Amino acid sequence: MxxxxxxxxxxxxxxxxxxxxxxxxxxxxxxxxxxxxxxxxxxxxxxxxxxxHSSRPLAADGAGSYQGKIRCAHLLVKHEGSRRPSSWKEAKITRSKDEAMSIILGHEARIRSGATSLGDLATSESDCSSARKRGDLGFFGKGDMQKEFEDASFALKPGEVSHVVETASGLHLIER
Structure with missing residues (x-):
């Protein structure tokens, strides 16, 4: 510093x-x-x-992003092997990676069927504290997120939802 x-x-x-x-x-x-x-x-x-550490005013670049930044929401399901196996819902997460995969695939099926939205589901089911903001992570640019998350996010079109993305944090569904 x-x-x-x-x-x-x-x-x-x-x-x-x-x-x-x-x-x-x-x-x-x-x-x-x-x-x-x-x-x-x-x-x-x-x-x-x-x-x-101040945010600068953002200017649209015409591609639905701002100065190279995009905005995404996500739903995170952690497991015992996650970087921090705890969340706002559980002090100690003990589910296996396979159990977490089963849970997130169920969430993905509900979202794809139109039964619910990622934001609605994230509010109660995401292990990330962004749950209280419907999974909204705000704007971020290249290098701001874990590589797997970043690559998947930037590959999405606005409004598109990813398939399951695995990072050190756990398993994610991402909506740009």
């Missing part, structure tokens, strides 16, 4: 994928927080955050 950030030693700014907002993180203590840590130089921090 550059010294001009105004943050105390050990602290850095990271970006929350679920809320699409910057937050403060101390890798040594594993503490994360939305508010600046005690001892931060608020004047330096304000300038640093404005320069490096």
């Amino acid at each position: 550059p010294a001009e950030s105004g943050l105390p030693a050990g602290w850095e700014v990271r970006h929350s994928n679920s809320k699409n907002l910057p937050y403060y993180f101390n890798p040594e203590t594993k503490e994360s927080r939305w508010e600046p840590p005690e001892g931060a130089d608020s004047d330096k921090l304000k300038v640093y955050m404005a320069n490096y």
Whole structure:
């Protein structure tokens, strides 16, 4: 973290994928927080955050994306082998990868049949905290997401839903 950030030693700014907002993180203590840590130089921090962590106005490029960014929603089903096998619904996820695949294939069938939408299903069934936003991850560009997720997302046409996409986080259905 550059010294001009105004943050105390050990602290850095990271970006929350679920809320699409910057937050403060101390890798040594594993503490994360939305508010600046005690001892931060608020004047330096304000300038640093404005320069490096403010969203810029987005201009349409005519292809349904903004400055190379696209917007997607997803439904995530985690399993015991997921990077973080816990969610807002379950403190410890113990289902196998095969069980997770069975669940997500059922969700995909319901979406494709028109019985429900990805957003409606994500609200109650997704293991991602984006569930409360109907799975909406907001706008993101190349390099912002795990490679498998990014590749699948950018391959979709607006309104299209992917088949199951596997990442270190779990199993996803993605809607651009």
